[in-house]
Amino acid sequence: MLCAYLFEVKSVQNYLFAGGKLKDMVAASDLLDKLTESPLDAHLASVGLVEQGKKTKDLPLEEPSISANEVYFARKAGGAFYLVAASSEVDNIRILRQRWTLFVARLFPGAEFIDVIVENKPNVYEAISAGTERLLENRNMLAAKQLQSSPLVKRCSRTGQPAVNVGPNLIKKDEVVDKATELKRQYIRYLKTGDESTLTDKFCTDKSYAWPLHFERTEIDETKQGRTGDADVLFPFIKDESLVALVHIDGNGLGQLLRDLKNSVKDHPAKYLRVFRTFSDGLKIATQQAAAKATVDVLSKHAQVQGDKRVLPARPLVLGGDDLTLIIRADLALEFSYSFIQAFEQESKKFLSDLNTVLPKSSNELKHLTKLTAGGGILYQSPKKPFMHAHDLAEALCRQAKKWAHDCKEKRPISPSVLSLYRLQGGGIESLSSLRKLSVEVEVSEQESWQLSMPAYSVTEPVTDLPTIDQLRACIGFLHKQKAYDMPFTPTKLRQLYTLIATQSLVELKGQLARIDELYRKADTTNSGDLKDWCRLFDELTGVSCDRTLLLVSEKLPLTDTDKQYRASPVADVLMVNHVEQISQPSIAADVQQSKERKAEEMGA
Structure with a gap:
């Protein structure tokens, strides 16, 4: 017979994003990532239990024969683990539960978790199945929380939790933090002594690269005292x-x-x-x-x-x-x-x-x-x-x-x-x-509304009723070209289209489309190819399949057809992504900087 112990940290995002500082989020994510590694191994050893089958290839193809002092994991990652052991080890499992939950509560103040112990099951399948059912039952149950402080205690302004006294090397002058933030700062200090982040190693093992810890220079701890490692670098x-x-x-x-x-x-x-x-x-x-x-x-x-x-x-x-x-x-x-x-x-x-x-x-x-x-x-x-x-x-x-x-x-x-x-x-x-x-929503009537942004984009394959990321990027690529400024479709023209659709200025909108239609017809040989390609791409985004572009038919609007599931336009998405990406495009970035300088001169004048 077997017993099982199942544990999961829930509401991870509340702990992860509390406070909002990048270095605190980094510490929280790393601590959660390491939770089921060496800390869990140490707790198993403290009650005389040893993990078997650490590598998947070492697991038996059939039901394992679990001896005394042995445990097998069906899951062990992401702040959760499901372990099974012989029923004779149930007392050790209970001790493990007491020690482990105390450890988690002290390391992650305010984080919520759920756990269950299942006993006397004939095989791994039934033990884990019974455990997961009980976890689901417990997931929505509110756990009693210990009173952390009296009403008169000073609070951390970023989290609302009771403030604690910490060493001067963990915070800046006059900063007030709670217990969870203090532990995160201690971990960041630990990283700076040369130890590596296991989470970032999963993205890149090349130690010549560093990962940022701060958004602004004012956030850098002035008392770092020459510490090295994944150091005080700014977001680039x-x-x-x-x-x-x-x-x-x-x-x-x-x-x-x-x-x-x-x-x-x-x-x-x-x-x-x-x-x-x-x-x-x-x-x-x-x-x-x-x-x-x-x-x-x-x-x-x-x-x-x-x-x-x-x-x-x-x-x-x-x-x-x-x-x-x-x-x-x-x-x-x-x-x-x-x-x-x-x-x-x-x-x-x-x-x-x-x-x-x-x-x-x-x-x-x-x-x-x-x-x-x-x-x-x-x-x-x-x-x-x-x-x-x-x-x-x-x-x-x-x-x-x-x-x-x-x-x-x-x-x-x-x-x-x-x-x-x-x-x-x-x-x-x-x-x-x-x-x-x-x-991005325009209410036309009680029965109809227009969306100026697409609800989703397909990534790797064409999907009925959804445009693709490749089509969106191709449209933006036209705007990134310097010669795009000589075409009827520039960011300024698209913003005008956006405004006319949003305000339902149909007369002006159709007039604008008619002018584009005229330019399309009279375009010289050099520019007509670019214009036709742009119109074709924009049509693909809205799901239009016709020889003539929807934008150039003045009786229609740059929206998906009414027989689609929705009426939407990619105009807002094209403008948004073009805006956030333009700063990394050298030619456009220069234009943006010149525009800012001209505005500054005009305001000064």
């Missing part, structure tokens, strides 16, 4: 353009896939451990290799030199299972996400092939799955805005993209890879639907 913005993006990406249909895996071994419970570890470890490796490839292809090419360091323009926050969350310089967000998703699909093919070799022969549906896909959200914002809200919006964008992908799934075994984009400019804390309604 270009000049004074301090715009970042929070990227959140996770796999499509993983919940259903896990249920299918569970059903596939229901009649073959002896294969449970090997099948799930093969899947879990393979997914982790695929995600890490995709992140590493995107880092080489995108981030390393844009590293900036600061002293003797080459600083990468991003900072990872989460990389576990099928999840990726990172803060990145805004102009690189779309390119990095595109590269990561493409690599993730390719890497997933390899581990699914390995998974098929250990699946029961009856698992026909899973054997037809050749790759995994992902959905993501990119939220552009100022680094001074709260990242807790940004993460909520990025997750909402991810859900929005996945919903459209699922609706367009057609006969695919799994939804296609998709991305959704939004730029946060206001100061309010509102939901994504409210923000989109205020910024």
Whole structure:
């Protein structure tokens, strides 16, 4: 007979983004990433337990024979673990639970977690199944919290939690922090003594690169006293353009896939451990290799030199299972996400092939799955805005993209890879639907509304009713060309189109389209090719399939056809991405700087 102990940290984002300082988020992400590694091994050793089958290939193909003092892990990553042991070890498991939960509560003040112990089950399958059911029951239960302070105690202004006294080397003068922030600062100090971040190593192992810890120079700890390591480096913005993006990406249909895996071994419970570890470890490796490839292809090419360091323009926050969350310089967000998703699909093919070799022969549906896909959200914002809200919006964008992908799934075994984009400019804390309604939705009547931004973009393959990232990037590529300024479609002209659609100025809009139509007809040989290509690309974004461009037919509007699921235009997306990417384009960046200087001179005059 077997027993099992299942543990999960929940509400990770509350702990991760508390306070909003980049160095505190970095410390929190690293601490969570290391939680199930050496700390868990040390706690197992303290009760005389030893992990078996650390490598997936070392696991038996059938039900393992678990002896006294041995444990096997069905899951061990991302702040969660599922372990099984012989029933004779249940007392040691209870002691482990007491010590482990106390350790987590002290290391992660305010973080919430759930755990259960299951006893007297005949095999690994039934032990883990019973445990996961109880975890689901406990997930929405509120845990009692110890009173942390009296009402008169001073509070940390960034988190609202009780302040604590800390050493002068951990904070700046007059700064007030809570216990969780103090522990994060201690970890950052530990990193600076030369120890490496395990999370960033998953993205890049080249030690000639450094990762930023601060957005502004004023945030650098003046009392660092010559410490070295992953040091006090600034986020490598270009000049004074301090715009970042929070990227959140996770796999499509993983919940259903896990249920299918569970059903596939229901009649073959002896294969449970090997099948799930093969899947879990393979997914982790695929995600890490995709992140590493995107880092080489995108981030390393844009590293900036600061002293003797080459600083990468991003900072990872989460990389576990099928999840990726990172803060990145805004102009690189779309390119990095595109590269990561493409690599993730390719890497997933390899581990699914390995998974098929250990699946029961009856698992026909899973054997037809050749790759995994992902959905993501990119939220552009100022680094001074709260990242807790940004993460909520990025997750909402991810859900929005996945919903459209699922609706367009057609006969695919799994939804296609998709991305959704939004730029946060206001100061309010509102939901994504409210923000989109205020910024990109035009209410025409009670029955009809127009969206000036597409709900999602397909990444790697054409999808009915969804434009592709390649089409969006191609349109923006025209605007990045210097000769684009001699064409009817410039950022200024697009902004005029955007304004006319948003204000429903149909007469002026049709007049503008008519002028474009006239230019299209009279364009000289040199420019007509570019103009026709631009119009074709813009038509593809709106899903129009006709010989003449929709933009050049004055009786229609630059929106998707009414027989589509929605009426939308990519105008806002083209303008937004062009704006955030233009600063890294030398010719356009020069024009932007000259424009700023002219405005400054005019204001001075």
